[in-house]
Amino acid sequence: MSTPKPIDPNSVFALVANRDGEIFDHPEWLMLGAAGRNNRQPTSAELIPLPAGSRLFFLPDCPPLGWDRETRKKRPISRLKGVGNSGLQGVAAFLPPAYSRFLLPAVSYRNKEYTLPLWAYTAIGWSEDVGYVTTACRVDENRQWEPEYFDDHEVVAGVDKKLLRYPENRLIDHMSRCAVDYHCFAAKNFFLGRWECPLPVSPTCNANCIGCLSHQEEVEIKKGESCPASHERINFVPSVKELLEIALPHIEVAENPVLSFGQGCEGDPILQADRICEFAREVRKTTSSGTLNVNTNASLPKKVRAMATAGMDAIRVSINSARIDTYLPYYRPRGYAFADVLESLKEAKTGGLHLAINLLVMPGVSDAEAEVTALLELIDNYKVDQLQMRNLCIDPRQYCDLFDDEFANPIGIVNLLKRLKQEFPDLHIGYFNRFLG
Ligand code: SF4
Structure with a gap:
């Protein structure tokens, strides 16, 4: 910092x-x-x-x-x-x-x-x-996400090259729009042949987050209770062949290659865990290089274990809170429980995955006394490797209105960071996924 x-x-x-x-x-x-x-x-x-x-x-x-x-x-x-x-x-x-x-x-x-x-x-x-x-x-000194490193002329040249080389690949076609129209830096990385490359894979999700960037309920938009989603969700499940055509060349040419499932333009990749497992097994038959990562709500513990066994390296679990009372009103899970998310953290560690928590931070909520206590316990209990501090994108008043809780005695996010550093000197606090070498 x-x-x-x-x-x-x-x-x-x-x-x-x-x-x-x-x-x-x-x-x-x-x-x-x-x-x-x-x-x-x-x-x-x-x-x-x-x-x-x-x-x-x-x-x-x-x-x-x-x-x-x-x-x-x-x-x-x-x-x-x-x-x-x-x-x-x-x-x-x-x-x-x-x-x-x-x-x-x-x-x-x-x-x-x-x-x-x-x-x-x-x-x-x-x-x-x-x-x-x-x-x-x-909170993160990684400079690879600064706009100055993304020259759109080079991106467009990279897009043309990939589309010519893989004309049948629907995922490359999808990612070309992400890079050129939506200015997704991760998608641009793929066409520039470096660093973290996205692998969107899931058109569906089993949560219904109030602040989901890729899906908002029509009825809530009409009532003025939410705004249209800022990203268009992928509407197909890429085949293993399509995924490999992106991942293998990327691992070969890129500096510090990270391949990440779970992007702003999809649902949750855990619903496509079987496909991810197949993909990971194929990659690991060819190369041991590259970090294979999944960003997920971690709602299905058995799938987390399966992905670890198949050869994935890292998991990043998104939560807005380590407390069930704050988690449920925001995530609105369908068919899973908060306890499943916790079970997944255990499975991730048992399976040898690098475990990152993506904390969706809201000042005055995330730093309230009870929230801090629960977060520290979670990091300790599950031996979390990295904590990503992400600013939650949402109308602040809409977010506060979700809860009955008054969120007493907030210590300030600045002091939360201090506490985390004091209590967990080995915890990597940051903002971005890491290449694990
Ligand atoms: S878990 Fe992710 S994809 Fe699913 S609703 Fe929440 S933000 Fe959207």
Whole structure:
């Protein structure tokens, strides 16, 4: 984790945008952030300059909150001299990969009658000395996912070459659209012949996550309770031949090759575990190189064990919480239980897989006392090798409304990271999957 230069929170001002999307800093009121439903000033340890590659968003009908030092109150900015007195909206940042968010934007949701699309909204403010500042830290020093390494001219040339070489391969055709139209960096890696390459394999899922990027229920979209999915799900199951035509040449030419099932453009690969097993056995007949990884909800323990036996190397299990009461309302599992996920962690370790947890982090929830205790226990009990800290992409208010729990005493994500490092010095905390050598 990098150590940013300290920024004084009392020098950081709240931001507001007008109807036309022009952004202004408040001349007096200071920046606030939100942890779940609670708004507070960030601490110096939480503030960094806004990282390059961040994007800014507006939150319509949600006036931002600022800290009025004179009255010592948190107040909504609903009018501002020289800016206007209606339609003022909140501003949020979306951070590039590798950054773990500490606070949500502090805004008033009172007049919001829509659901925000699936992005990870992050607090942002303005400092005269630094410019835009946010509340986050870099948790993974792997630079391979920086936009500068993805030259679209080279990607298109790679796409043309692969399509010509494998005209019948439906998965290469699918991934060419992922790379060129959806700008999926993992798909681009395949056409550039390096690093982590995706292998989407499953058109279906046995969960129904509120924030699923590849499927949202029509009826919920119509009611305004969710937004359309941002990724199109694959609509076929690739054959082993199609998978091998991607994986084997990639392992041969790529530096640090990782082959990953479980992508944003599919359901859950565990429902195609038999195909994955067949694939892994075939790969391992040819080569022992390359890391074979599956990103999954780990809902079927026996399938996890089978994949380990077949020659897979690593598993990354996604959870939003180590507690059943927080897991169920978000994942809405169909035909499996939270206990199955835990059983899968055991099977993964027994089967010799590298075990990563992909924690879908929400400030004010993931760092609440009970959540932290459960997470630490889970890491300890199952001897987790890596913890990936992923910012959960969802409307923050929609997420908090899922739970009866008030999520008491959040310690702050920054302190959660400290606790993890103290208690598990060997745990690899990061953001990306790893090449295991
Ligand atoms: S487990 Fe993954 S694919 Fe399945 S619903 Fe959840 S996010 Fe979507």
